[in-house]
Amino acid sequence: MGKISKKQKRKQKKTVYISLEGYREKAFYDFLYEIHKPKENGINLNIGKNRGGSSDVILLDAIKKKNNCEEVYAWFDEDVVITNDTKRILAEHWNVPVEQIEDFLTTEDRELQKKYNSDKKQKPILIVSNPISLEGLLIRILGKKSLDLDNITLKEKKGRLKSAFSGIIDCRGQDSEKELKCYRKNLNKKTLEEKRLEIYELDLILSIFEK
Numbered sequence: 001m002g003k004i005s006k007k008q009k010r011k012q013k014k015t016v017y018i019s020l021e022g023y024r025e026k027a028f029y030d031f032l033y034e035i036h037k038p039k040e041n042g043i044n045l046n047i048g049k050n051r052g053g054s055s056d057v058i059l060l061d062a063i064k065k066k067n068n069c070e071e072v073y074a075w076f077d078e079d080v081v082i083t084n085d086t087k088r089i090l091a092e093h094w095n096v097p098v099e100q101i102e103d104f105l106t107t108e109d110r111e112l113q114k115k116y117n118s119d120k121k122q123k124p125i126l127i128v129s130n131p132i133s134l135e136g137l138l139i140r141i142l143g144k145k146s147l148d149l150d151n152i153t154l155k156e157k158k159g160r161l162k163s164a165f166s167g168i169i170d171c172r173g174q175d176s177e178k179e180l181k182c183y184r185k186n187l188n189k190k191t192l193e194e195k196r197l198e199i200y201e202l203d204l205i206l207s208i209f210e211k
Contacts, residue, residue: 014211019048019062019124020075024134026051027176028205031183032192036209043211055109056086062124063093071120073208075127077134078110079154094122114200120207127204132157135165141195141202142186144168 020026026047038045046069048061055076062074082090084105091104094117107115113126129137131149139146139161147164149157171178196203 013042013044014071015044015046015069016071016073016208017046017048017062017065017069018073018075018208019050019058019065020073021053021058021077021134022051023174023176024138024179025075025129027179028134028138028183030176031180031187032205032209034180035189038209041209041211043209045208054080055082059086059090059124059126063089066093066123071208072124073127073204074124075205076129077132078108078128078130079132079158082109093124110201113204120204125204125207127201129201131161133161135161137199137201139165139168140199141192142168142182143195 018029020029029047033045048058048065050057050061053061058076059074059082062072066072087105088101090112091101096104096116100116104112104116109126110128110130113128116122117125131137132154135158136147144164147160149160152160166172169175169178169182192202192206196206
């Protein structure tokens with residue numbers, strides 16, 4: 001069998017763009033990058049330069065990049081919902097039929113991907129961290145006890161989740177190294193593969209690193 005040319009190798013690469021919300025998403029992404037080594041597997045990942053911003057801002061950034069890469073992801077928390085104006089733009093890019101638009105607009109953000117783009121053929125792919133925030137998702141991924149978030153305000157829910165996650169990583173405030181240390185101690189490829197079967201958002205996140 002002949003050698004694969006450099007040109008053929010370039011063709012084999014998968015290019016991915018991820019528009020994500022903040023430093024905590026980036027810290028978890030860095031951990032996954034570390035254990036999956038995407039470059040060695042022919043996957044070229046590009047992260048949006050901006051941090052912060054609403055769900056609309058993150059989603060619209062991903063939509064702008066949809067023609068630049070084979071796969072494009074928008075990753076944000078569910079606490080700030082996508083506005084109907086941005087949902088209409090997403091519906092257009094996902095080729096949602098006109099007769100389904102009203103249902104699309106009233107569907108919860110966390111359900112949009114599963115309901116309207118489950119085969120991941122349309123760009124961008126949505127990852128909506130829940131409950132409420134990335135802290136809520138990471139608590140689930142780490143297998144910690146879920147919190148009672150009933151009958152309290154959104155602000156109280158976010159505060160309770162942040163406080164619980166800070167206790168898990170033994171750090172208050174921003175410390176990416178402590179977060180990485182926690183992930184390295186509690187997670188590995190095997191446990192993540194098991195957890196992705198029950199956590200839809202984790203399954204989507206791991207698909208970033210797969211060809």
